[in-house]
Amino acid sequence: MAIQERLAGLLAQAAPATVAVVHSDTAWTWGQLSTLSQKLNGILNAVALGAGARVGVVLENRPQFAAVATSLLSTDRCLTTLSPLQPPERLCADIDASALPVVVASATTLALPGVRDAIVRHGRIIVLGWDGTCAMEPVEPILATDRPTAPGVAIEMLTSGTTGKPKRVQLTYGQLATSIGSARMPGKVDGNGKIVLGTGATIVSTPMVHIGGLWGVITSIYAGRRTVLLDRFTVPEWVDAVDTHKPRAAGLVPAAMQMLIDADVPPHRLASLQVVTSGTAPCPPALADTMLERYGIRVLMTYGATEFSGAVAGWTKADHVQWWPAKQGAAGRAFPGVSLRVVTDQGAELPVGSSGILEIRTAQAANGGREWVRTSDLARIDHDGFLWIEGRADDAIIRGGFKVHPAVVKAALERHPAVREAAVVGVPHERLGSVPIAAVIPRADVDRPTSDVLITACRETLTPYEVPTRITILDEFPRTAAMKVDRVRLLEVLGAPPQPVAG
Structure with missing residues (x-):
């Protein structure tokens, strides 16, 4: 149908x-x-x-x-x-x-x-x-x-x-x-061809303007399930929704899972959940293990993008039971109808187990699966078909599941009349994965700005997750021979470690 x-x-x-949709x-x-x-x-x-x-x-x-x-x-x-x-x-x-x-x-x-x-x-x-x-x-x-x-x-x-x-x-x-x-979404009809409503509930705590939130709403309604909409994720509201509606599965980004653990939510309030799907950002294996040990919930990582209208690879519950101890950290395996490969910069396919740029062929792509689509991710695929994401070919910072582009934050900072030049880099964060920090060189002809003043200015023009967590005032940036900002050395100057590479 x-x-x-x-x-x-x-x-x-x-x-x-x-009841079809619940909000507050x-x-x-x-x-x-x-x-x-x-x-x-x-x-x-x-x-x-x-x-x-x-x-x-x-x-x-x-x-x-x-x-x-x-x-x-x-x-x-x-x-x-x-x-x-x-x-x-x-x-x-x-x-x-x-x-x-x-x-x-x-x-x-x-x-x-x-x-x-x-x-x-x-x-x-x-x-x-x-x-x-x-x-x-x-x-x-x-x-x-x-x-x-x-x-x-x-x-x-x-x-x-x-x-x-x-x-x-x-x-x-x-x-x-x-x-x-x-996704094997149920679309049941009875013997007379009449549509049958599904059972259970889907909790959507991601904004509908993001593919995860909109996909959650559309698929829940498609299945005829009750859809529970939250304005955003908060521990009390989300736990109340689980306790009230008793879903067997839910979706959470790693940052949200960490918040549940930090809040020490009693296990009985999450007793209905068997699995949690996790996308948008890599989930640390230790976090997934804690969810399983504390709550008996298996974390099924997924991998996808807006361009593919959702996930193209991920873990199933059966795979998790069989493979998790040996494959911790993997993003799962290709879903039915999806092909994955790893290539060089020039497009030559690499042997199994080699690291390179991930390409995907699927009917979920705009080209209908006729051609391979190159991603911005560095990856490898092992002999059992498990996908390992090892980094990004671009410089996007993934903050709690949201993409932050340094160029956007840099432009916002450089619009301030006291800023001559800005640079933005990502640093590891225990709960959010990565966060943006920034450094600026002030103009010599105006009063030197403070970090607080610049952060306030950023809040007026950027979304909350784009605002740097720290802004440092410098007299000069370390640069490469081509006079570009040397981001590795800048991280050293700022006393911050580089973003981690998963794998």
Whole structure:
């Protein structure tokens, strides 16, 4: 069954009084999801935005936005995600660059500086209310019917990418279908062809504007399970959700697992969990061992990227039982339908066990699996097919599962009038994996800035996870013969160890 058909069937057939999505003290039924979906579909059809139309959504972790995402994907439209987590200036720039004919947003988002103006420069606004209301504002310009469309594209998602400037990745309906098939998501129907709701619950604590959060919501709704949305991960809220809804599986980044352990959560409150899947950042084997010893929970690492609409390799529970003692630290094995290989810089395939650049071939890629896709990761694959990620070919810093690009932080620092030049590097962090720190050379013609002043300035223009944990004022940077900043020597100057290499 196609994903569009399955989602449309759920909205039309699912028991209307059954709870579908939970957020805080609010519970939305399948009937409420269906009603909001019908409202949105009617509004879009009225302005000739049918199949293939690009619809921007400033996604928040609320039931209303889960309904909007389901509605768009059930009607062959293209969901273009916009992040409310970024500062208003960057959100406005993203809206302008996307040039969308319509954007769905909450009143809270629309009240941010410049957002409303950025939207109406290109299209119209649909205001989404917390009570389930959905209405298009009567704002010019009148929509043209020749707006660019994206036939076959399910999601346009802004990703950090692998080399600096963020980019939009298009995920097709075919890619989503392949990913759902690889994940063996249940899509049950009874003997009469009527859709059957799944059992259990999925807890989503990752923002829906990230592939992990959106994938969690879509697959949970696809399976007909109850979806529990958290605004963000906190130990008390997440543990309460597990204790209340009793899921057998959940997803957590390593930083969140460490927070659970540090909080000394009683094992009985997590008793329903058998496995935790972990992606976005390498999970230290010692952390996985502690989760197993303390809670009896097996940590199943996964490896993937936005470009592949999710994970392409990972551990299964059966593999973990058989192989974990011998393969600790591996990212798992290729999922069905996925091929992995390691190559040189020139693209020559390397023998089993050799280290090189990871390439992937899968129908989850935009090219449908016709060609190998090169990643930015250094890896090796052993004789049993286990994948080991050994580092990154780019300079992205993975902070608690989020990518921080040094160039973005550097540019923010250099916009400060007292900064002549900035450099940003990643350093190991026990809980978050890596964090950014920075050094700056001040301008000679102004008062010397303090670290606190610069960190405050960063908070005004960067997302919280991009803000450096430490800023050091230097008179000069160590440099290479080509006059580039020598990052290895800079780490020595700053008294910080380099980022670790897994393996």
